[in-house]
Amino acid sequence: MTVGIEKCSVNKFKHGQLQPLQEDVVAIERPVALIYNGISHVVMMATPKDLNYFAIGFSLTEKIIESVDEIYGIDIIDSEQGIEVHIELSSRRFMQLKEKRRNLTGRSGCGICGTEQLEQVCQFIPPLSLNDKIHLSDFEQSLNYLKEVQTVGGQTGGTHAAVWLDLNGNFIAGFEDVGRHVALDKLLGYRATFLRNQNLKGVILVSSRASYEMVQKTARCGVEILFAVSAATSMAIEQAKQCQLTLVGFFRDTQGVIYSTKERILK
Incomplete structure (x- = not known):
């Protein structure tokens, strides 16, 4: 069985009708x-x-x-x-x-x-450089990479994922976890371990909303661009603007919402 999954017995129901006891799988937490x-x-x-x-x-x-x-x-x-x-x-x-x-x-x-x-929450992060540039058309297939790394989530529906893409939209690495912050930390840990002697330019895509903590973690590691499948919160947007991180929410291959620092996105 896939690492991170365990079996359990459940009673499912459909259209109000209870079905017999059967075996299912869930993500381990x-x-x-x-x-x-x-x-x-x-x-x-x-x-x-x-x-x-x-x-x-x-x-x-x-x-x-x-x-x-x-x-x-x-x-x-x-x-x-x-x-x-x-x-x-x-x-x-x-x-x-x-x-x-x-x-x-x-x-x-x-x-x-x-x-x-409160001052521990609202911490100043030095503004990021504006060196990284991307074409949104290069990222139209990116959501597929989230699905590919969710070996647990694909079977259970119980995990979030974070993936690392180069500036041309190519997949580099990805991780999943029941916690969206933990999935991001795993990705940033891998990036620091194996990519530190390589070109670190790239984009992070997460399967969740973009909270201020997600923005903070991303910016602290020097990543300039963060895509989120869901919405961004008000503090996430404020933090992104302060540190000049390009924050994109509601990312759906060919559409999305740019909340801050659109200068990195080329036409």
Whole structure:
């Protein structure tokens, strides 16, 4: 069976009629703890595949590291309670992480995605360059790539996906997860690991809406263009404008909505 899928027994109904018990498949969702140098940092719900890329991508997008070279090792330990991903950081990065955690201790939380104060949410990101240019006609088949990487989602309907395309619309890599942010982190982790010595120009396409966190993660890794199948939120648009990220929502092959920085899109 495909990694990330498990069987279950269900009763389906159609036109109000209950059908006999039958076997179905669902996407696996498990708690995943990211542990840095022996100290637990966060627990996320995720599909248990490609977790090494998730650990790298999360570390980059949350500014725990600046380069994948600052991670010395990753060990994944499975148990009945969940999965532990042990990440060995460089001494300098670990000291910075401990200092950050110490400064947060005792503060009252605002309840937004694990942050403690509003200024942690609305962080300034330096404006991106305007070097990348694309023709929208090159991306008319891009939605097919989302389907291709969703080996779990194709059987269960339970995952999101994020794919990396070059500036000509060619597929480079893609990942899926029950969580849209986790799928994006996996992709950014792969990009940092395997594409760091290559041309990093390209476009990210996600199967979900574009939240401000998706924009923030994308821009922090230096990606200039983000396509989303669904809508963009108000904060996502505001963040995209601030950091000069080209944000496209409701992307459907031949149509979409450009929310910011249309200068990268050529006629």
